[in-house]
Amino acid sequence: MTELKGALIGCGFFAINQMHAWNDVRGAGIVAICDRDPERLKIVGDQFGIDRRYGDAEALFADGGFDFVDIATTVQSHRFLVEMAARNKVPAICQKPFAKTLSDAKAMVEACRNAGIPLMVHENFRWQTPIQAVRKALDADAIGTPFWGRFSFRSAYDVFSGQPYLAEGERFIIEDLGIHTLDIARYILGDVRSLTARTKRVNPRIKGEDVATILLDHENGATSVVDVSYATRLSREPFPETLIELDGSEGTIRLTQGYGLEVTNARGTTTTDVSPKLLSWASRPWHNIQESVYAIQQHWVDQLERGAEHSTSGADNLKTFALVEAAYDSAARGQTIDVGAML
Numbered sequence: 534m535t536e537l538k539g540a541l542i543g544c545g546f547f548a549i550n551q552m553h554a555w556n557d558v559r560g561a562g563i564v565a566i567c568d569r570d571p572e573r574l575k576i577v578g579d580q581f582g583i584d585r586r587y588g589d590a591e592a593l594f595a596d597g598g599f600d601f602v603d604i605a606t607t608v609q610s611h612r613f614l615v616e617m618a619a620r621n622k623v624p625a626i627c628q629k630p631f632a633k634t635l636s637d638a639k640a641m642v643e644a645c646r647n648a649g650i651p652l653m654v655h656e657n658f659r660w661q662t663p664i665q666a667v668r669k670a671l672d673a674d675a676i677g678t679p680f681w682g683r684f685s686f687r688s689a690y691d692v693f694s695g696q697p698y699l700a701e702g703e704r705f706i707i708e709d710l711g712i713h714t715l716d717i718a719r720y721i722l723g724d725v726r727s728l729t730a731r732t733k734r735v736n737p738r739i740k741g742e743d744v745a746t747i748l749l750d751h752e753n754g755a756t757s758v759v760d761v762s763y764a765t766r767l768s769r770e771p772f773p774e775t776l777i778e779l780d781g782s783e784g785t786i787r788l789t790q791g792y793g794l795e796v797t798n799a800r801g802t803t804t805t806d807v808s809p810k811l812l813s814w815a816s817r818p819w820h821n822i823q824e825s826v827y828a829i830q831q832h833w834v835d836q837l838e839r840g841a842e843h844s845t846s847g848a849d850n851l852k853t854f855a856l857v858e859a860a861y862d863s864a865a866r867g868q869t870i871d872v873g874a875m876l
């Protein structure tokens with residue numbers, strides 16, 4: 534197999550995981566990196582032995598010599614860089630949140646469609662081993678037709694030390710974390726017709742909301758609750774686990790803290806350990822997320838080889854991104870939002 538050559542833009546906190554994962558992925562490797570901060574460029578270039586280093590994305594694209602670009606910058610630059618990739622006809626991966634607004638996200642999907650290049654959003658949470666295990670149990674018809682779900686992420690983990698910018702934005706938990714939880718809800722129970730949300734800020738040292746409760750009406754008639762909090766102190770800190778409850782016509786699924794998958798149906802209850810692997814470069818408790826970074830990047834390469842659509846393509850991610858916008862809108866206006874009308 535010919536190894537695909539990638540370029541990574543944005544050598545910050547999370548890109549370290551992406552660089553480690555690229556080392557493990559079959560069929561691709563990173564040949565050039567770019568960051569406007571020379572210190573980050575040096576740290577990542579030295580750590581991963583990458584000689585081609587750029588302080589400016591235009592110069593990176595002008596030199597070329599790569600088959601895809603992995604954009605790992607924060608949201609402010611996503612539209613600019615994805616459109617640059619489209620102009621240069623280079624397939625692109627873009628970190629979440631995909632864009633600042635839904636209209637930007639739509640324009641980015643359109644630009645890549647017109648350029649004829651694949652675009653995948655690095656929406657990795659659905660690739661976590663425990664989430665995949667829930668999907669497989671549903672696909673195996675373990676609980677019949679699901680009619681109710683809860684997707685829950687409640688924690689008091691200090692995310693601000695690693696990502697200080699999270700304390701500074703007007704928006705916080707829905708845009709940064711809830712976006713993943715909403716994507717999982719879509720992945721498990723399907724697309725969403727309408728949504729109602731309530732938010733709160735409990736931590737006085739941050740600007741945005743750190744608690745959100747979101748009620749989803751799925752197109753297939755199921756109802757679910759997405760509840761996320763970074764203001765919840767528990768006896769056992771669950772970070773970064775998403776806990777899931779599903780009720781179906783023939784049984785129930787519970788994804789419990791500590792990565793237990795409990796399936797109850799007419800045959801009784803089975804409990805399986807669905808813990809993520811601890812990859813050689815990973816560290817607890819992040820290993821669940823780190824393994825999903827490897828999984829989504831391998832998926833990128835596999836689908837490029839097959840010429841097939843990515844699970845979290847730009848077009849797919851518009852439907853998750855709309856839920857984020859709808860949640861803020863609903864919380865601000867105290868109203869239920871018609872999600873279909875936004876797309």
Ligand code: NAD
Nearest residue numbers: 543544545546547568569570573606607608610628629630
């Ligand atoms: P960061 O601030 O640590 O890193 C971003 C880097 O991008 C910085 O080094 C910055 O200098 C560089 N940069 C910004 N604009 C640039 C431009 N135009 N050209 C070149 N370099 C540029 O941020 P981070 O915490 O690593 O987060 C990056 C993205 O990853 C965010 O969108 C965040 O939401 C996302 N993230 C995703 C996950 C996940 O599980 N998928 C987890 C954490 C963070």
